[in-house]
Amino acid sequence: MRHPPRSVLLAAAGAVALVSSVVVPVVSAQGATPACTVEYAVTGQWDGGFQGSVKVTNNRTALNGWQLTFDFADGQKVTQGWNAKWSQSGTTVTAANETWNGTLGSGASVSAGFLASRSGGNTAPAVFKLNGTTCNVDSEPTTPPPTTPPPSGGTAPALHVSGDKLVDSGGNTRRLLGVNRSGGEFMCVQGYGIWDGPVDDAAIKAIADWRADAVRIPLNEECWLGLSHIKPEYAGANYIAAVKDLVARVEAHGMTPVIELHWNHGQYTGNSAGCSDVHATCQKPMPDMQYSPSFWASVASTFKDDQAAVFDLFNEPYPDRATSSATDAWKCWRDGGTCPGISYEVAGMQDLVDAVRGTGAKNVVMAGGLAYSNDLSQWLTYRPTDPAGNLAAAYHVYNFNSCSNESCWNSTLAPVAAQVPLVAGEIGENTCAHGFVDQVMKWFDDHGLSYLGWTWNTWDCSSGPSLISAYDGTPTAYGMGLRDHLRALNP
Known part of the structure; x- marks a missing residue:
């Protein structure tokens, strides 16, 4: 491809107010800067449903276009959302940028919200990824070499x-x-x-x-x-x-x-x-x-x-x-x-x-x-x-x-x-x-x-x-x- 993305850390511009009753904090090693950070909040909850929000911060160079993914653990289902294109397949939720909020400078943040149904607990997601890059963790290296040795005896033909x-x-x-x-x-x-x-x-x-x-x-x-x-x-x-x-x-x-x-x-x-x-x-x-x-x-x-x-x-x-x-x-x-x-x-x-x-x-x-x-x-x-x-x-x-x-x-x-x-x-x-x-x-x-x-x-x-x-x-x-x-x- 002539111009592959200059970075894989994607985020977006724009914001909505974040009023949190339950917040998942960013956890990182002392002195480390994650490639991206995500704050997840439950801003309201009732029998059978809740309102949530995510705040994404880009800690790297200016970016264009984004897609955030995370998984629900208790069968929650997103029913509608704003400031992002929300979708869900199985347990995996995806929030992608709108056409008007797809760019983000270094250090800038974006927030998006959603409504969801629930029938039991409401455990917060544990892992958030922007286009495959895990947020809230040390970013050096972003994708470390595998810790297990590669398989031996390859079967690809000469x-x-x-x-x-x-x-x-x-x-x-x-x-x-x-x-x-x-x-x-x-x-x-x-x-x-x-x-x-x-x-x-x-x-x-x-x-x-x-x-x-x-x-x-x-x-x-x-x-x-x-x-x-x-x-x-x-x-x-x-x-x-x-x-x-x-x-x-x-x-x-x-x-x-x-x-x-x-x-x-x-x-x-x-x-x-x-x-x-x-x-x-x-x-x-x-x-x-x-x-x-x-x-x-x-x-x-x-x-x-x-x-x-x-x-x-x-x-x-x-x-x-x-x-x-x-x-x-x-x-x-x-x-x-x-x-x-x-x-x-x-x-x-x-x-x-x-x-x-x-x-x-x-x-x-x-x-x-x-x-x-x-x-x-x-x-x-x-x-x-x-x-x-x-x-x-x-x-x-x-x-x-x-x-x-x-x-x-x-x-x-x-x-x-x-x-x-x-x-x-x-x-x-x-x-x-x-x-x-x-x-x-x-x-x-x-x-x-x-x-x-x-x-x-x-x-x-x-x-x-x-x-x-x-x-x-x-x-x-x-x-x-x-x-x-x-x-x-x-x-």
């Missing part, structure tokens, strides 16, 4: 390219059908942790329960390489260990890990720039020669003995936005160097393939095209040379992209897919529904191709396509389309 297919060691065709697990590209550089939400065995099993057989894992090169401005607890050896643990958990559930470079170093302020920062805090138009080859040499050395791992060289190239010449853009994509409109020295796809193969790694590598990986029109002409013969094409498609219909897929994707494996590393839509991805999946199914939905994170769908509302695998309306489709393909 893969290689055979013609236009991905195949396992027995020659059986394998499609990569699954999800993206965002977080590793932004949490570390923002100083909040390594992952957005849990990545323990239960959380990965929830992905496998959708009958997914692949998980794409976006990474940040500055965090992997441990550059000095990254908090040491989220950098270098600690970051690498966390990635290795997640890869092992994914493989233990029989799923293919797709390790991907998402955010990188290099200052770009030209057309469609995501930020003006030289550091890896947004999507850049191309990898950088200063660090990206080193990143891939290190990643490849780490996983070269694991042929189940697939390498996605760069998330969404867009050198075409920096120059009006398609030829220049494609040459920049393949060869790197000094590229029109890009101020830093670029590492081309050939540089990254060479960095991987220079370690002796023979893992399958994927290379996405121009226009944020949505344009593969000249991919075959400019594809890099791979001495291992394990190169696949990567493609991204959303309902708002230029190449988002069967006519374009037939004219630009089908010729590529006839020669090399084609993997749609990201599919999605910004409609909070699944009508578009249904069309994508049908076309890719008909052509025997791979696709992975963006994204297995509990963000509000208005901030980007989010497959789940909870890390137990509860789907959003959008995610329901992918989940049901994967389960139908792999009953």
Whole structure:
């Protein structure tokens, strides 16, 4: 996705009076500052019902959009509410921002209220989460590495390219059908942790329960390489260990890990720039020669003995936005160097393939095209040379992209897919529904191709396509389309 949320700690602006008869206090270690705090209050109570309120405070950078979740323990049911969109599924209550109160500055608060029915006790909720981030607890790290070791003896198949297919060691065709697990590209550089939400065995099993057989894992090169401005607890050896643990958990559930470079170093302020920062805090138009080859040499050395791992060289190239010449853009994509409109020295796809193969790694590598990986029109002409013969094409498609219909897929994707494996590393839509991805999946199914939905994170769908509302695998309306489709393909 071009612009994943800059933070996972979501809250809202606006307020109503908070008059409390029963208040759940914020509990935190001395001197610690939680990422977010929630005060829950029962402001009135009667036989069969009560009135309650929540006050949410954002303790981090300015945010936009929010979703608060908590669970009732005594069968209480929300019947109506205000200052939020209230809903309830089973015991889980969700309060999401209204259109008019979706932004919140650092240190600001919002309050929302509700009416609920009850038939017995009225125990206050114990745990409150904003988009999967637990509030009222110490936030360093927000998502600590799992305390239990990853399962051993992974069952994911070793893969290689055979013609236009991905195949396992027995020659059986394998499609990569699954999800993206965002977080590793932004949490570390923002100083909040390594992952957005849990990545323990239960959380990965929830992905496998959708009958997914692949998980794409976006990474940040500055965090992997441990550059000095990254908090040491989220950098270098600690970051690498966390990635290795997640890869092992994914493989233990029989799923293919797709390790991907998402955010990188290099200052770009030209057309469609995501930020003006030289550091890896947004999507850049191309990898950088200063660090990206080193990143891939290190990643490849780490996983070269694991042929189940697939390498996605760069998330969404867009050198075409920096120059009006398609030829220049494609040459920049393949060869790197000094590229029109890009101020830093670029590492081309050939540089990254060479960095991987220079370690002796023979893992399958994927290379996405121009226009944020949505344009593969000249991919075959400019594809890099791979001495291992394990190169696949990567493609991204959303309902708002230029190449988002069967006519374009037939004219630009089908010729590529006839020669090399084609993997749609990201599919999605910004409609909070699944009508578009249904069309994508049908076309890719008909052509025997791979696709992975963006994204297995509990963000509000208005901030980007989010497959789940909870890390137990509860789907959003959008995610329901992918989940049901994967389960139908792999009953």
